Amino acid sequence: MIYEDTLTVGVDLGGTKIEVALVDATGSVLMRRRLATRVGEGPVVIQSEIIETVMDLRNRSGAKPAALGIGVAGQVDPVTGTVHFANNLGWREVPIGRVLGDALGMPVFVTNDVRAATWGEWLYGAGRGCGDIVCLFVGTGIGGGIVSGGRMLAGCSNTAGELGHITVDLNGPRCNCGNRGCMEALAGGWAIARRARESVENDPVAGASMLRKAGGHTEGINTRIVSEAAAEGDPVAAGILETAARALAAGAVGLVNAFNPGRLILGGGVIEGLPWLVDRIDEEVHRRALAVAGAPLQVLPSQLGNDAGVIGAAIMAMRLLAGEDPEEPENRRQ
Amino acid sequence: MIYEDTLTVGVDLGGTKIEVALVDATGSVLMRRRLATRVGEGPVVIQSEIIETVMDLRNRSGAKPAALGIGVAGQVDPVTGTVHFANNLGWREVPIGRVLGDALGMPVFVTNDVRAATWGEWLYGAGRGCGDIVCLFVGTGIGGGIVSGGRMLAGCSNTAGELGHITVDLNGPRCNCGNRGCMEALAGGWAIARRARESVENDPVAGASMLRKAGGHTEGINTRIVSEAAAEGDPVAAGILETAARALAAGAVGLVNAFNPGRLILGGGVIEGLPWLVDRIDEEVHRRALAVAGAPLQVLPSQLGNDAGVIGAAIMAMRLLAGEDPEEPENRRQ
Numbered sequence: 242m243i244y245e246d247t248l249t250v251g252v253d254l255g256g257t258k259i260e261v262a263l264v265d266a267t268g269s270v271l272m273r274r275r276l277a278t279r280v281g282e283g284p285v286v287i288q289s290e291i292i293e294t295v296m297d298l299r300n301r302s303g304a305k306p307a308a309l310g311i312g313v314a315g316q317v318d319p320v321t322g323t324v325h326f327a328n329n330l331g332w333r334e335v336p337i338g339r340v341l342g343d344a345l346g347m348p349v350f351v352t353n354d355v356r357a358a359t360w361g362e363w364l365y366g367a368g369r370g371c372g373d374i375v376c377l378f379v380g381t382g383i384g385g386g387i388v389s390g391g392r393m394l395a396g397c398s399n400t401a402g403e404l405g406h407i408t409v410d411l412n413g414p415r416c417n418c419g420n421r422g423c424m425e426a427l428a429g430g431w432a433i434a435r436r437a438r439e440s441v442e443n444d445p446v447a448g449a450s451m452l453r454k455a456g457g458h459t460e461g462i463n464t465r466i467v468s469e470a471a472a473e474g475d476p477v478a479a480g481i482l483e484t485a486a487r488a489l490a491a492g493a494v495g496l497v498n499a500f501n502p503g504r505l506i507l508g509g510g511v512i513e514g515l516p517w518l519v520d521r522i523d524e525e526v527h528r529r530a531l532a533v534a535g536a537p538l539q540v541l542p543s544q545l546g547n548d549a550g551v552i553g554a555a556i557m558a559m560r561l562l563a564g565e566d567p568e569e570p571e572n573r574r575q
Numbered sequence: 576m577i578y579e580d581t582l583t584v585g586v587d588l589g590g591t592k593i594e595v596a597l598v599d600a601t602g603s604v605l606m607r608r609r610l611a612t613r614v615g616e617g618p619v620v621i622q623s624e625i626i627e628t629v630m631d632l633r634n635r636s637g638a639k640p641a642a643l644g645i646g647v648a649g650q651v652d653p654v655t656g657t658v659h660f661a662n663n664l665g666w667r668e669v670p671i672g673r674v675l676g677d678a679l680g681m682p683v684f685v686t687n688d689v690r691a692a693t694w695g696e697w698l699y700g701a702g703r704g705c706g707d708i709v710c711l712f713v714g715t716g717i718g719g720g721i722v723s724g725g726r727m728l729a730g731c732s733n734t735a736g737e738l739g740h741i742t743v744d745l746n747g748p749r750c751n752c753g754n755r756g757c758m759e760a761l762a763g764g765w766a767i768a769r770r771a772r773e774s775v776e777n778d779p780v781a782g783a784s785m786l787r788k789a790g791g792h793t794e795g796i797n798t799r800i801v802s803e804a805a806a807e808g809d810p811v812a813a814g815i816l817e818t819a820a821r822a823l824a825a826g827a828v829g830l831v832n833a834f835n836p837g838r839l840i841l842g843g844g845v846i847e848g849l850p851w852l853v854d855r856i857d858e859e860v861h862r863r864a865l866a867v868a869g870a871p872l873q874v875l876p877s878q879l880g881n882d883a884g885v886i887g888a889a890i891m892a893m894r895l896l897a898g899e900d901p902e903e904p905e906n907r908r909q
């Protein structure tokens with residue numbers, strides 16, 4: 242039972258920034274703070290900063306949030322509240338649930354950041370009211386979440402949803418994960434930037450426009466620069482984005498055929514920077530997926546954008562508080 | 576509540592054969608019949624043959640099966656018991672559930688053949704006791720089933736599990752479904768045969784061994800001939816199987832990363848004919864999947880083989896009879 246006036250805190254802890262928000266039972270953000278993640282300072286300092294920020298939110302709002310949910314970019318154990326491994330943070334075995342819970346005197350629920358964002362989109366965003374969704378978040382890396390038959394899939398060791406690492410081109414480029422041809426290795430922000438840098442190094446004349454935008458430094462080329470150059474008609478940049486679009490569409494087709502979702506929700510920085518990707522993927526998926534799987538499918542942009550993570554984490558905390566297993570909601574089949 | 580002495584009938588209706596079996600509550604086949612599917616005769620004749628076969632099984636066994644489950648190679652509506660579309664049978668909108676139920680005077684449950692086989696492997700085969708499995712059946716085509724968190728995934732319009740149509744090579748060959756580079760277009764029996772025929776036509780000298788085995792007729796080349804030729808050292812045949820193995824492994828890696836199953840179960844005619852594929856996929860998946868997803872994973876051959884379909888269909892009927900939603904079993908998490 243969730244009371245209408247229950248408030249919880251949602252935290253989204255990523256490798257570059259930390260979002261902290263006070264969220265109500267309707268999924269609305271009442272107050273928020275954003276901090277840079279000072280990765281070099283280590284977990285003790287970062288946890289202290291989160292604790293101070295939550296205390297500050299409590300003081301300024303006068304509200305009494307009843308629980309806290311935190312999504313961490315890494316591999317977590319939701320039962321013990323420990324972050325086993327978080328690559329971008331350089332963390333191993335950090336008991337953040339216990340640390341935050343002891344300092345703040347409230348129940349703390351720890352989950353993965355992408356899982357939290359999927360919860361947000363499912364319950365309060367583009368997935369609302371649908372029991373079968375696939376969320377694909379395309380940022381520097383690619384992650385996702387799958388809701389099937391009104392349940393969030395967790396997998397046997399809680400790592401389901403690593404959708405960036407489905408193979409879409411078995412002869413494709415090497416991925417950070419060690420495999421080849423992962424969707425992420427063709428369409429993740431790091432891969433788009435890598436490919437652009439390689440193109441510029443191989444042919445500085447053809448790559449002159451991107452190189453100029455990066456102030457003459459190849460290593461300064463990022464997804465934003467590739468997008469700008471492509472928008473201005475640079476064929477090298479456009480080709481790189483075309484490859485990324487094809488990879489995302491191919492991966493999306495496979496996910497639609499495998500899971501038969503009612504909605505495919507696309508979010509993350511790369512999608513926000515290149516919003517035409519949503520229509521492109523929509524068109525390709527409906528053309529290439531099996532007719533029976535494509536017919537009921539809607540392809541939609543994320544509705545919560547950057548807030549999906551804090552809202553999802555806060556809602557998971559609210560469910561925990563209400564005595565429900567946050568990973569086992571009531572059936573919300575369409 | 577299922578009584579220990581409950582018997583049900585399982586039927587596996589495919590494009591080439593029909594299996595009918597009397598199955599007990601432990602998943603054991605007590606008696607069986609196999610018929611050729613006389614596709615040309617149409618649905619009325621085929622349904623009559625199934626009815627006669629079930630009556631014959633009842634008479635000969637003296638048993639009183641309480642319900643019947645049938646898995647059909649096609650798209651079905653389990654609620655109405657209608658086959659919407661079955662390509663291999665040439666069927667459209669055949670109300671097989673009502674027809675069999677009226678004639679036999681017992682409840683009939685209609686499902687997809689691959690879904691039924693996944694149920695069989697899950698509850699009585701290689702998936703027993705595990706709540707997170709992926710079954711991949713590699714025959715002429717490739718289909719599958721996914722169990723996650725102790726539930727069989729159905730998708731929003733009951734077509735989840737079309738695992739043959741995940742893209743593994745976005746520049747790959749055309750698939751029967753109209754898309755390119757599906758796992759099935761590289762590793763399904765029809766694709767292996769197609770590629771072998773093309774190779775022989777393009778280079779009859781290099782393909783002499785396969786052509787000889789097919790009595791000089793290119794169109795007689797099938798997966799069995801490719802397997803035999805490869806086993807005898809034919810490099811063309813071996814290359815085709817190598818491509819199929821790489822495609823299966825790439826698809827399996829993606830499924831393992833997306834779903835995080837505890838067991839990946841491999842069955843179907845191509846796997847049975849090329850049992851080394853199980854070890855090959857096992858090795859590749861453990862080398863290429865994310866460490867967190869690969870660590871808990873076992874890769875296993877199907878235990879029920881050709882019986883998975885009839886056992887699964889019979890067990891689904893038993894669950895229906897017991898008043899349970901056959902698609903929503905008790906949680907069998909590992």
